[in-house]
Amino acid sequence: MAEREWDRSLEGAAQASEEERPRGRAGLRLRYTLPAAIFLALAIGLALGLTRDPGKIPSALIDKPVPEFSLPPVEGREQGLTSDDLRNGEVSLVNVFASWCGPCRIEHPLLMRLAEEGVVPIYGINYKDRPEDARRWLDQMGDPYTRTGADLDGRVGIEWGVYGVPETFVVDRTGRIRYKHIGILTPEGLEETILPLIERLRS
């Protein structure tokens, strides 16, 4: 007997909250979906951020004229490299390399192919290298460079914002830096970004 009365009181309580529920339902949905939506937005934003490489620091020199410099030739060659060479009305690549740099070895065949196919003139900045080592490296591996400058103390590299080797810059006809490729030059990097950019700069 007592149990039935307990049941009834529970029913009463349930009925009371039923009446309030229609009003609360819309608010309930917002209360749960809004934080979930904010969380989702934040999670997506942060996840995308995680896919970016913090080692690839964007260049501060994009769209700026190449720094003024004049480098002597690498040992065994006669022509050095100056900023004037990069303002001669042609789109060019400037590749920072060194004989002590392992990854430079990896990208070298690609540079050789570019040079052989005559796609675009490639100028080399030999960064903090010993003269004999640089000469031996170019003699043995092949020289893809139209001109090479020997940056013995790395100061010219600092002017270019170089912080690692290899790095490759795209310079337009007026001598402005338009793009910096950090790390090993890859076929994808060439096909997806650099070659199209060179096309655009030439048109």
Place this chain on the structure above:
Amino acid sequence: MVRAALITLFLVLGVGAGRADAVEERLADPALEARALEISRSLRCLVCQNQSIADSNADLAQDLRRLVRERVAAGEANEQVIAFMVERYGDFVLLKPPVKPKTYALWFGPAVVFLLGAGALVFYLRRAPARPGREEAPLSEAERRRIEALLHDDGGSS
């Protein structure tokens, strides 16, 4: 307890005094050297990224330290030397990001998110108080009698 705290404090402070440069690198003039060190401590080593160029052993850090010392010795102000670096390497070379529109999200984001969260919490708590007003079905006669019986039983026993 105090001793342990002091020891910890000094150890922690000592960490900031780390330097990667050799004595030969340092400038003769202590005032200039102090400025050069101060500048170097504020510049990021881009190779190691979480160290300043004062602390890093990387080649580039050494080159940049030398450059900082040269420019300080040549009479440049701290801001000029720093501007020189930022021109070439961008804002990321500063260990403390500058406060500009691009970095507002970085500087103010956490505070804004906190305020939004706290605000939402306050709003939520205000709107849905612990339901004191929930109507409970009044006790029926039988239930009231039962409760009285129970209460008196408690008082009665022992």
